[in-house]
Amino acid sequence: MSSRYTFGGDEHIFVEVNEEMSLEAFFKALSMTNAVRNADIRGVTEICPANASFQIKFDPDLIHPDDLMSELKRMEEIADKEEAVLNTRIIEIPVYYQDPWTHETLMRFRERHQDPEATDIEYAARINGYDTVADFIQAHSASPWFVSMVGFVSGLPFLYQMVDRKRQIQVPKYLRPRTDTPRLTVGYGGCFSCIYSVRGAGGYQMFGITPMPIYDPEQKVNYLKDFLVFFKPGDIVKWKPITREEYERNLKEVEANTFSPRIREVVFSLDDFNRDIDGTNAKLLEVLNAG
Amino acid sequence: MPVNVKSAGLATTVQDLGRPGYYHLGIPIGGAMDRLALRAANMLVGNDEGAACLEAVFMGPELEFNEDTLIAITGAELPPKIDGEVRDTWTTLKVKKGQVLSFDYLRAGARAYIAVAGGIETPANLGSRSTYAIGALGGVNGRAIQPGDVLPVGNASVTIAEGTTIPANLRRGPDKPAELRVLPGLYAHRVSERSLDRFFQDTWKVASEADRMGYRFQGGAPIEFVDREPPFGAGSDPSNITDACYPYGSIQIPSGTEPIILHRDAVSGGGYFMVGTVISADMDLIGQLQPHTETRFVKVNMHTALSARRERAAAIENMRQALA
Numbered sequence: 246m247s248s249r250y251t252f253g254g255d256e257h258i259f260v261e262v263n264e265e266m267s268l269e270a271f272f273k274a275l276s277m278t279n280a281v282r283n284a285d286i287r288g289v290t291e292i293c294p295a296n297a298s299f300q301i302k303f304d305p306d307l308i309h310p311d312d313l314m315s316e317l318k319r320m321e322e323i324a325d326k327e328e329a330v331l332n333t334r335i336i337e338i339p340v341y342y343q344d345p346w347t348h349e350t351l352m353r354f355r356e357r358h359q360d361p362e363a364t365d366i367e368y369a370a371r372i373n374g375y376d377t378v379a380d381f382i383q384a385h386s387a388s389p390w391f392v393s394m395v396g397f398v399s400g401l402p403f404l405y406q407m408v409d410r411k412r413q414i415q416v417p418k419y420l421r422p423r424t425d426t427p428r429l430t431v432g433y434g435g436c437f438s439c440i441y442s443v444r445g446a447g448g449y450q451m452f453g454i455t456p457m458p459i460y461d462p463e464q465k466v467n468y469l470k471d472f473l474v475f476f477k478p479g480d481i482v483k484w485k486p487i488t489r490e491e492y493e494r495n496l497k498e499v500e501a502n503t504f505s506p507r508i509r510e511v512v513f514s515l516d517d518f519n520r521d522i523d524g525t526n527a528k529l530l531e532v533l534n535a536g
Numbered sequence: 537m538p539v540n541v542k543s544a545g546l547a548t549t550v551q552d553l554g555r556p557g558y559y560h561l562g563i564p565i566g567g568a569m570d571r572l573a574l575r576a577a578n579m580l581v582g583n584d585e586g587a588a589c590l591e592a593v594f595m596g597p598e599l600e601f602n603e604d605t606l607i608a609i610t611g612a613e614l615p616p617k618i619d620g621e622v623r624d625t626w627t628t629l630k631v632k633k634g635q636v637l638s639f640d641y642l643r644a645g646a647r648a649y650i651a652v653a654g655g656i657e658t659p660a661n662l663g664s665r666s667t668y669a670i671g672a673l674g675g676v677n678g679r680a681i682q683p684g685d686v687l688p689v690g691n692a693s694v695t696i697a698e699g700t701t702i703p704a705n706l707r708r709g710p711d712k713p714a715e716l717r718v719l720p721g722l723y724a725h726r727v728s729e730r731s732l733d734r735f736f737q738d739t740w741k742v743a744s745e746a747d748r749m750g751y752r753f754q755g756g757a758p759i760e761f762v763d764r765e766p767p768f769g770a771g772s773d774p775s776n777i778t779d780a781c782y783p784y785g786s787i788q789i790p791s792g793t794e795p796i797i798l799h800r801d802a803v804s805g806g807g808y809f810m811v812g813t814v815i816s817a818d819m820d821l822i823g824q825l826q827p828h829t830e831t832r833f834v835k836v837n838m839h840t841a842l843s844a845r846r847e848r849a850a851a852i853e854n855m856r857q858a859l860a
Binding site: 295302310394443477 | 556557559661671673678768769772776777804810
C-alpha cells in the first residue's frame with residue numbers, strides 16, 4: 246500500500262494512505278502520525294490522523310515544505326514495518342434508538358431526504374436488506390466499532406464497524422444537509438457511524454440519541470474533568486440499546502454528575518482481528534462485560 | 537477598566553491569534569480572520585500583537601468606556617465615531633471616561649478590529665480568548681457579545697501618541713475583482729484538466745453563506761469529474777471522498793457546484809474532495825470580502841506561495857518600523 250502525498254497550500258501536507266476505508270489504512274495512518282509525533286520535527290505544529298489519511302500542519306518559516314515532504318515519505322517505511330497492535334479501551338455507549346427528538350428533527354427535514362415516506366432508520370434498514378428496524382438495530386449494536394477519526398466539530402467521533410466488509414452497513418448522507426441536529430444524535434453516513442457532540446448542521450442519517458455527553462467545554466462532567474473531549478482515534482465502542490425509561494434514568498445520572506461510562510482496557514491486534522473477526526469481537530465484549 | 541456593551545452589532549466576537557493544537561479533535565484554530573489587521577490594531581494601542589480585540593462584521597457595536605484609554609480600529613473601512621464624531625481608522629484614538637464608541641456604515645471590506653489598550657481580557661480556553669461559538673469556547677461565555685455585557689480589559693503597558701497612524705501604503709485589502717492565490721493539489725486529480733482550467737478562468741462571486749467557518753462562491757462553471765468507481769467508504773457522489781482532514785484555506789466543491797473555502801473556524805474534516813488551497817499570505821484577504829464581491833482564483837506554485845508569505849511578513853515588519 247503506497248500513500249499519495251500532496252500539499253494543502255504552504256502550511257499543510259495531506260497524505261492519503263488509501264482512497265478506500267479499511268482498518269489497514271487507518272492503522273497505517275495512525276502509525277505514521279505516531280512516527281511524526283515521536284520524531285518531534287521542528288516546524289510541525291499539528292498532527293491530524295483521519296480515517297484512511299492524515300494531515301500535518303507546519304510552519305514553512307521553520308522547515309521548507311519539500312524537506313518535510315521527504316521526511317514524511319521516509320516515515321512511511323517505518324510505519325510499514327510496525328506491528329498493528331493498539332493498547333486501547335472499549336467503551337459502552339447507551340443508545341436510545343428511534344427517540345422522539347431525532348424523530349421530530351428528521352420530520353422537519355423530510356424534503357432533503359432520499360425517502361421522504363420513511364424515517365432515516367427505516368430507510369437504512371431497507372436499503373441494507375434488513376426485514377425490520379429491530380433487525381437493523383441488532384446489526385448496528387451487536388458488534389464493536391472503531392473510532393477511526395475525531396473531528397468535523399468539537400470532539401465528534403467517526404466510527405467504523407468491526408465486521409467483514411460484506412456485512413458493513415452503508416447509508417448515503419442526506420441529499421442536502423440539515424441545518425439542525427440534536428446534540429448527542431447517533432448518526433450514519435457512508436460506512437461511518439458518528440455521535441454529534443454538539444447541536445448543529447449535519448448530513449448523516451439519524452438513528453437515535455445517547456444520554457452520555459462526549460464534549461464539555463466547562464469540564465464539569467466527572468469523566469471530562471481532565472480534558473473536554475472524550476474520544477480519541479483507536480477507541481473501541483459498543484452501542485447498548487436502551488429504552489426510554491433507561492434513557493431518562495441515565496439523563497438524571499448525567500444531571501447529578503454521577504453517570505460514568507463503562508470502560509475497560511483492551512489490547513487490539515489487527516492481525517488477530519483479520520484472522521478471526523467474530524472471535525476477536527467476542528473476546529473484546531467479554532472484557533467489557535466482565536466484573 | 538471594563539467596557540460596557542450598549543449594542544452588539546451583527547456578530548461581534550472577541551478574537552486573538554487563535555488556539556493552535558486541537559484541530560485533530562475538531563477544534564479549529566479560530567482567531568481573527570484578518571490577522572494583519574488585528575496585529576495592526578494592537579500595535580496602535582501598545583498591546584502585544586496577539587492581544588484579544590473585538591472583530592465586528594459588516595456593522596459595528598456601541599461601546600461605553602469607564603476610563604480614559606486608547607483605542608484603534610483597523611481592517612474594514614467601518615468609520616468609528618466617538619460621541620457621534622467621526623474619527624479615522626488605522627489610527628490611535630483617545631477616548632475619555634463615559635464616552636461612547638459607535639460606527640458609521642461600512643464603506644469597504646467586511647471585518648473591523650477594535651483594539652483597546654491593555655487588550656480584552658475575557659477568560660481564555662485552551663490558551664486563547666478567541667470565540668468559537670460551535671464549541672462554546674472563549675469570548676463571553678463561548679458566544680458573541682450581547683448588549684449588557686461588561687468586557688474586562690487588561691492594564692495598558694505602553695503609551696502610544698494619539699494620532700499615530702499606519703501609513704496607507706502598508707494597509708492591505710482585497711483588489712477588485714479580488715484575487716486569491718491558490719496552490720492546486722489535494723484531490724485536484726478528480727477534476728478533468730479542462731474543468732480545472734475553467735475553475736481558474738471563471739469569475740466567481742461571494743455567496744451569502746460567508747462566515748468564520750467558510751466562504752462560499754457562486755457563478756462559475758460546474759465541475760466536470762474524472763470517472764471512477766466510488767471507493768468503499770467514500771459515498772456515491774463524484775465529489776465524495778472517504779472522510780478526511782480539511783486544510784485551512786482548502787477549497788471543497790460539494791457536488792461540483794459551489795466552492796467553499798474553509799477559514800479560521802473550519803470544520804476539521806469531512807467527505808468532500810478539495811481542488812487546492814488558498815496560500816497562507818492571502819487568507820487575511822478572504823475575511824474582508826463582502827457577499828457578491830467578484831473573485832478570481834489564481835493558480836500559483838509553492839515558490840510563489842513562499843515568496844508571498846515572506847512579503848507578508850515583511851509588510852508586518854514595516855508596520856512595526858513605521859510605529860517604532
